Amino acid sequence: MSEYRDPELAKKYLEEIKKTVTQPWSIMEVCGGQTHSLVKNGIIEMLPKEVTMIHGPGCPVCVTSLSVIDKAIHLALEKNVILCSFGDMLRVPGSGKNLLEAKAEGADVRILYSPLEAVKIAEDNPNHEVVFFAVGFETTAPANALSIIHAHRKKLNNFSILISHVLVPPAIKAVIQDEESKIDGFLAAGHVCTIMGNSEYYPLSREYKVPIVVTGFEPLDVLQGILMVLRQLEAKSYKVENQYSRIVREEGNAEAQKIIHSVFEIKNQIWRGIGEIPDSGYKVRSKYQSFDANQKFNITINEAPENPDCISGQIMKGLKKPFECSQFGKKCKPTNPLGAPMVSSEGACAAYYHFSGLVEA
Amino acid sequence: MSEKKLRMQLQCPMPKLDFDVITLGHGSGGVLTNKLLDSGVFDLLSNPILNEKHDGAIFKLDGEMAFSTDSFLVSPIFFPGGNIGELAVNGTINDLSMCGALPKYISLSFIIEEGLKMSEFWDILLSIKLACEEAGVQVVTGDTKVVEKGKGDKIFINTSGVGKLHPKAKIGAKNIQEGDSIIVSGNIASHGMAIMSVREGLEFDSEILSDTTNLNHTVSSLLDEFEHKIHLLTDPTRGGVATVLKEIAQNIGLGIEISQNKLPVNSQVAGACELLGLDPLYVANEGLFIAFVDATIEEDFLKKLQKDSNGINAKVIGKVVKDHPNQVVMESAIGGKRVISMLPGEQLPRIC
Numbered sequence: 001m002s003e004y005r006d007p008e009l010a011k012k013y014l015e016e017i018k019k020t021v022t023q024p025w026s027i028m029e030v031c032g033g034q035t036h037s038l039v040k041n042g043i044i045e046m047l048p049k050e051v052t053m054i055h056g057p058g059c060p061v062c063v064t065s066l067s068v069i070d071k072a073i074h075l076a077l078e079k080n081v082i083l084c085s086f087g088d089m090l091r092v093p094g095s096g097k098n099l100l101e102a103k104a105e106g107a108d109v110r111i112l113y114s115p116l117e118a119v120k121i122a123e124d125n126p127n128h129e130v131v132f133f134a135v136g137f138e139t140t141a142p143a144n145a146l147s148i149i150h151a152h153r154k155k156l157n158n159f160s161i162l163i164s165h166v167l168v169p170p171a172i173k174a175v176i177q178d179e180e181s182k183i184d185g186f187l188a189a190g191h192v193c194t195i196m197g198n199s200e201y202y203p204l205s206r207e208y209k210v211p212i213v214v215t216g217f218e219p220l221d222v223l224q225g226i227l228m229v230l231r232q233l234e235a236k237s238y239k240v241e242n243q244y245s246r247i248v249r250e251e252g253n254a255e256a257q258k259i260i261h262s263v264f265e266i267k268n269q270i271w272r273g274i275g276e277i278p279d280s281g282y283k284v285r286s287k288y289q290s291f292d293a294n295q296k297f298n299i300t301i302n303e304a305p306e307n308p309d310c311i312s313g314q315i316m317k318g319l320k321k322p323f324e325c326s327q328f329g330k331k332c333k334p335t336n337p338l339g340a341p342m343v344s345s346e347g348a349c350a351a352y353y354h355f356s357g358l359v360e361a
Numbered sequence: 362m363s364e365k366k367l368r369m370q371l372q373c374p375m376p377k378l379d380f381d382v383i384t385l386g387h388g389s390g391g392v393l394t395n396k397l398l399d400s401g402v403f404d405l406l407s408n409p410i411l412n413e414k415h416d417g418a419i420f421k422l423d424g425e426m427a428f429s430t431d432s433f434l435v436s437p438i439f440f441p442g443g444n445i446g447e448l449a450v451n452g453t454i455n456d457l458s459m460c461g462a463l464p465k466y467i468s469l470s471f472i473i474e475e476g477l478k479m480s481e482f483w484d485i486l487l488s489i490k491l492a493c494e495e496a497g498v499q500v501v502t503g504d505t506k507v508v509e510k511g512k513g514d515k516i517f518i519n520t521s522g523v524g525k526l527h528p529k530a531k532i533g534a535k536n537i538q539e540g541d542s543i544i545v546s547g548n549i550a551s552h553g554m555a556i557m558s559v560r561e562g563l564e565f566d567s568e569i570l571s572d573t574t575n576l577n578h579t580v581s582s583l584l585d586e587f588e589h590k591i592h593l594l595t596d597p598t599r600g601g602v603a604t605v606l607k608e609i610a611q612n613i614g615l616g617i618e619i620s621q622n623k624l625p626v627n628s629q630v631a632g633a634c635e636l637l638g639l640d641p642l643y644v645a646n647e648g649l650f651i652a653f654v655d656a657t658i659e660e661d662f663l664k665k666l667q668k669d670s671n672g673i674n675a676k677v678i679g680k681v682v683k684d685h686p687n688q689v690v691m692e693s694a695i696g697g698k699r700v701i702s703m704l705p706g707e708q709l710p711r712i713c
Contacts, residue, residue, distance in 0.1 A: 007622075010695035042697020087638075091706065100706070113637065219695045335706070354702050 004218030005041075013223040018048050020230045026052045026182050027229050028175065028318050030168060031137075031189030032059030032346025033217045039351040041219040051226065054182075054318035055348035057171050058189055060136045060164075061088050062316065062340035062347045063271040067303045068164045069094040072133050074299055075162065076107035082125060084118040085133040086140075087111045088344040093337055095304030115140075115147035115161065122151065122159035131293045134161040137168055139191045141282060142256040145263035148284070148291045162293040163284060166269055168192045169200040170280035176208045180319050185229035187215040187222070190244035195260075197252025201240045209238045216244040263288055272340055273306070273313035310339035315348050322352040329353060369491050375483040376401045383477045388507030397505065401483070405490050410466070410501040418501035420466060422523065427462035429453055430521035438485070438515050441555045442570030446485035448647060449518035450492035451575045452598070457522050458580040459594045459650060461530025464496060467522035469503040474513030485516065496575035498522065527581060531589035534612045541592055541681040542659040543619065544652045546579070546666060547572065547674040548627045549602050550634060553644035557637065565636075569629050574648035579671045583652075587662055590655040597651055603642035603701045605651060606689045617689040619679030619701075642691075642701065643708045653681065 029035055035055045038044055044053055057063055073094050076083035083099070090099040090109065103109040108128075112118055115132045122130035134144040144161060151159040168189055175181055188201060193214045201212045211232035215225030225243040232238060242248055260282075269281025284292035306312075309327045314320040322328050322341070332338040334350050341347035378400055386393035403411065410418050433449040450467065457464040469489065473482070493500060555571040576596070584591060597605040602624075610617045626634075626641050634641045648671060654662050659677060666672035689701040 005694035007694065007696045040699060041693040041695055042699045043695075046697050219693070219697075223695075354700075 004216075004220045006220065009220055010223060013220065013227055014046055017051065017223070017227050017230060020227065020234055021048055021050045022234060024050045024052065025184045025230060025233050026054050026318070027185045027187065027226060028054040028056045028183045029187040029215070029222070030056040030058040030172060031187075031192070031217075032062070032344065033191070034058070034187055034189070034215065034222055035348055035351050036346050037217050037219055037222050039354075043219060043222060047226070051230070055315070055351075056175065056318060057271060057274060057316040058137070058168065059341065059344050059346040059348075060140075060166055061092055061344035062312065063166055063273065064089070064092065064135050064164045064340070065270040065272045065303065066095055066306065067301045068162065069098075070096070070301045070304065071299055072162055073097060073099055073102045073107075074301060075131055075293065075297060076102045076109050077105065078129075080127075080129055082108045082110060082121060082128050082130045083133060084110045084112045084115075084121060084130060086113070086135060088346075089133055089135055091337070092340050092343045115144050116150060119147050119150045119154070119156070119159055122156050123154065126158060128158060130159050132159075132161045134163045134165065137166055137189065137192050138196045138260070139194070141165055141260045141264065142195060142253075145259045148263050148288050149259070151291055152288060157290070160291045160293040160296045161284070163264075163282060165264070165282035166271060167266070167280045167282070169204065170277050171271065172212075173204055174274070174277045174280070175317055176204070176210065178317055181317065183210070183318055184233055185211040186213070187225045187229065188212050190214055190216040190221070190248055193242075193244070193248045193252060195253050195256045198240055198242060198248070198250055205238055205240050211238045212240050214240070214242045214244050214248055216247065270303070273310075273316050275313075307338045312339035312341045312349070315341055322349040325349070365491060366488065369487050370484075373401075373405060373487060373490070375480060378479060381479055382475075383473050383479060383482060383507060384475050385507050385509065388473065388505055394505065402486060405486050406469075406493070406500045408499045408501070410499065418466065418468075420501065422525070425526040426523055427457050427460035427526060428521070428523050429456040429460070430519065431456060432517060432519045434514065434517050435556065436514050437556075437559055438481070440559055440571055441568075443573040444485055444488050445516060445518055446488035447492040448571075448573050449520045450489050450496065450498070451573050451647065453520040453522040454496045454498060454575045454577050455596050455648070455650070457524040458575075458577045459532075459596050460524075461527050461532040461580070461584060461594065462524035463527055463581055464498045464522050464524035464577050466501045467493075467498055467520050469500045470519040471503075471505045472513055472517040472519075473505065473507045474515050475507050475510050477515050482516070492575065496577055527584045529588035530584050530591075532591065532594055534593055534609060536589075536592040537609070537613050537615065537653050537681055538592070538655075539615060539681055539683050540656045541653045542656050542662075542677050543606075543617065543679045543681065544654060544659070544663060544666070545602065545625065545676055545678050546576075546650045546652070546672045547648070548625045548630065549597070549646055549649065550626060550630050550641035550644035552647040553601070554630045554633045556645075557639075558633065565633065567629055567633060569627070569633060572646060572648040574671060576648060576650055576671060579666070579669045580650070582669070583662065583665065586665060587654065587658050590658045591652060591662075592655065593653040595651050597646050597649060599645050600704060601641070601643040601645060602651065603640070603689070604703050607701060607703050609653075610689050611687050613681075614686050616682040616685040616687070617679060618682050618692070619689065620692045621694045622692075623676055623678045625674045625676045639708055643704050656680070
């Protein structure tokens with residue numbers, strides 16, 4: 001990994017960026033992993049002042065809708081349920097409490113790294129209902145789909161997933177279409193393209209005349225991605241380029257796509273803080289409906305209102321910076337988040353809070 | 362398993378008992394408790410003070426003392442590189458060492474969840490015996506309680522200890538000055554990642570071992586040589602290096618500057634952190650300490666520490682500065698700067 005963190009190369013990229021830029025540009029890094037890398041490595045302060053980085057909606061934890069989180073909490077508190085989740089979902093505030101608090105009340109909530117582990121837990125606990133909280137972008141979709149295929153093969157009737165998948169290209173489109181949007185170019189999320197390939201970005205780049213560079217997550221990846229976008233912007237060109245070609249193939253991973261499409265189908269999806277985006281989520285196909293927690297457990301939870309002080313939607317659309325929020329670091333802190341971007345370390349607000357006290361000062 | 366541990370197991374085989382698991386009765390204070398303790402616990406940890414079997418320990422102390430206590434709840438109780446028994450002994454020994462004290466006597470209290478296998482308890486006791494011998498401390502008093510199934514997590518251990526201050530030690534945050542060198546005694550994040558590697562739901566193959574060990578001999582020989590030029594010693598256990606440094610910066614009202622490229626991390630540990638989305642700066646350590654020392658002794662201190670088996674990977678990671686008071690600022694691998702803050706809660710693994 002150290003070759004992607006070489007300070008000498010970083011310096012060269014930065015010099016190249018400074019040489020290239022002649023006017024102000026705003027670039028959105030779509031993925032929370034990139035936001036994390038930008039802030040963690042102090043890149044934002046190293047960039048010339050003409051370059052403004054805008055942090056996109058690419059934190060799946062942040063955009064999972066309030067009602068789905070409430071549903072997960074409700075399920076977790078059922079006596080017979082073992083709720084399994086990725087770690088950073090646990091602190092995300094629901095309308096009343098979060099999953100960590102539910103756990104403290106006695107809910108059986110377990111942190112896993114893979115949904116396949118949840119299948120094993122279901123096998124080992126035949127008298128419990130095991131629900132995996134399947135959150136994520138296209139990146140985690142193959143494993144989530146595979147968990148259903150495995151559970152189906154093993155004829156488990158006590159395993160299901162509570163799905164809240166979000167898809168990146170429709171979100172980029174929604175951001176571009178927003179009338180207030182001031183974004184000149186995009187760093188697309190490398191890992192998502194590893195699975196899905198780059199094809200969906202061509203029409204977006206053409207139609208809206210924006211440069212899109214598929215970019216990785218290491219500091220040098222991000223710097224190179226920024227340079228590639230800037231070169232296009234300065235040359236008034238707009239195309240799709242692949243900075244992350246060591247990992248991302250043009251067509252993506254066909255096998256993974258096949259697994260996803262065999263289990264999931266596309267639907268409209270509510271993004272927390274942003275609203276409904278057409279064709280931007282997955283649901284479980286009817287063939288596998290017995291593994292869909294939404295259908296298996298009859299829970300109706302109304303979409304609760306968000307905290308009125310939280311401007312997370314504007315932050316995730318790149319219209320405001322965390323520092324521009326009146327509650328940032330005051331009422332809203334990682335220990336008491338008002339909205340999701342303050343929770344996950346990939347969330348723009350939390351990333352700023354943790355790492356960039358210098359900017360703050 | 363270490364050679365020493367193996368030898369001890371051979372030397373002290375588990376006595377034949379008429380029970381395989383520990384039950385509520387073993388904590389009742391009655392016949393079963395006595396049976397458990399007389400079965401070998403007392404023999405194993407035997408010393409003149411403990412052998413009195415009195416309500417408490419009676420001993421003489423002279424001069425300035427340090428006193429410390431800690432409870433241990435690690436899960437799983439056996440992990441690569443150690444178990445909860447030696448962890449509990451080393452933990453208190455190291456806390457005393459960080460005060461500049463030479464640990465002497467410790468207490469040992471068990472809270473056992475019924476159902477713990479006697480063979481596991483025996484293994485823990487053997488590790489405790491070995492850890493005490495290595496550190497040169499004695500268990501002089503203790504307690505055993507048993508809680509119902511589901512009300513504990515196999516076994517919790519509390520240890521407290523006393524130790525006499527090293528005659529030349531002058532340790533305290535108030536001694537830290539601008540320009541002090543900050544030295545870490547070895548690779549960071551090993552203990553936390555060793556535990557992670559065997560935690561339910563996260564098991565992954567690795568050879569990462571916990572760094573649990575006693576630091577008293579190491580610290581004592583450093584104090585012999587460098588005396589009051591060692592300004593502060595602290596062990597970055599829970600919360601990791603980041604949390605400890607931030608606490609100190611706030612405490613002293615000066616700034617701390619560290620450099621990511623200088624942080625010693627074993628490559629397997631770094632890989633596991635990367636994979637799980639954890640920051641090694643926030644991962645727990647056990648047999649590790651951070652020293653704030655006068656800049657004039659930096660080189661000699663480091664040389665001496667690196668010759669000690671507990672300090673082979675020691676490194677200077679940063680210094681105390683006047684700029685940005687109360688803040689810890691880290692220069693990233695590529696030369697950017699970021700502020701290091703405390704964790705809001707448990708470090709939660711990231712999604713991708």
